[in-house]
Amino acid sequence: MATQAKQRLLTTAEELFYAEGIRAVGIDRLLQESGVGRASFYRHFASKDDLVVAVLEDRDHRWLDWLRTSVESVDDSAARPLAVFTALAERLARNDFRGCAFINTMIEMADPASPAHQVADRHKRRVITYLTELLTAADQPDPDILATELALLIDGAIVTAVRENSPAAADRAAAIAARLLA
Known part of the structure; x- marks a missing residue:
């Protein structure tokens, strides 16, 4: 399950960053679009920069x-x-x-x-x-x-x-x- 959440974060982040820009997309938006919870995000990435x-x-x-x-x-x-x-x-x-x-x-x-x-x-x-x-x-x-x-x-x-x-x-x-x- 954790691997799926990480992959959803990576896929969603790549799509959003490419379409809208890295700075334009916040953590809340990434979480909402990926369906991944905040705690799960921080289990995989220490920060947005790491993502x-x-x-x-x-x-x-x-x-x-x-x-x-x-x-x-x-x-x-x-x-x-x-x-x-x-x-x-x-x-x-x-x-x-x-x-x-x-x-x-x-x-x-x-x-x-x-x-x-x-x-x-x-x-x-x-x-x-x-x-x-x-x-x-x-x-x-x-x-x-x-x-x-x-x-x-x-x-x-x-x-x-x-x-x-x-x-x-x-x-x-x-x-x-x-x-x-x-």
Whole structure:
């Protein structure tokens, strides 16, 4: 039962934080929406900040698993770096897309010492590490430098997609990436 309550808290918190923002959602709302009692909440999390960290860590693993699965379905390792943008375009086209949960967190929790900010930063670094792996496997020169450039394109496409309310930014970022990789 405790595991179910914890999972309901994590699921509800992720949905609400992503849709409305971390600071906009209070503990009372989380408890009401999840159907979990206050005592149960505090058995699982010492604070809302601890819940935020747990939500982000869980989302980090799921997001990177999704990206790997999407990209690695492409047989040609040389084509995989650009496949990242194809996967991204699919994500940006979702009806519930509200930007990157990690970018949003870094904006809301701007203090780099904040545990939530640190988890978000770690996620971005893990994406860069994955991009480096893809670029290395694709025999691209300077994979470390290219990975940071592609990560910048990804983040820029995400923010632009929010601003334009359109997934087209992923295609434009892919075109720029193709020029970088040529």
